[in-house]
Amino acid sequence: MDGLEKFINDNRSAFDNEVPSLKVWAAIDRAANQKEARRLRLWKNLRVAAAVAVLLIAGGVAGSYLTQANQGNSATAILQETAPEYFEMEAYFQNQINNRVNQLVRYDPDAQVLQDLDQIDQAMLELKEEIRTAPEGQEQEIVENLIQNYQMKIAILERVLEKMESTVPTKTNKKDQDEISI
Secondary structure (H helix, E strand, O other), X not given: OOHHXXXXXXXXXXXXXXXXXXXXXXXXXXXXXXXXXXXXXXXXXXXXXXXXXXXXXXXXXXXXXXXXXXXXXOHHHHHHHHOOOHHHHHXXXXXXXXXXXXHHHHOOOOHHHHHHHHHHHHHHHHHHHHHHHOOOOOHHHHHHHHHHHHHXXXXXXXXXXXXXXXXXXXXHHHHHHHHHHO
């Protein structure tokens, strides 16, 4: 042991009897609280920054996904490029078809007729999907087939309507006839 160590050991009781004042403890407490407050602010700021980063990344991923989904690989986009007039014709044909189907419903058609019309709709959906994978230059041919399918559906509806008009009275006509006979 050296001299300093021996002096401390001999006079230990003199060193241990002093207690620091309350001001010292208050200063220590303030310093500790300030460090803790800084640490809490830092964590709070880091959480906000992390939340913003997550939102930005999620927005970027969603935007990228939507952009890829809407770029030239959708059937609608390809149809728009290949035949922009197709959408006007499709709206016209759909209007004509809806009018004829509404007329047909009044005659209480056979379920087979409606199933056949659904099969035509399925074929048209397949054509619309096929346009995505069609080789270059084949798109116009598919558009023409779609138009032919619309025309065919209208022709079928007209034939069925002619047949129904000539053989079966409409629901409203049947009701009127029942009232007349009473």
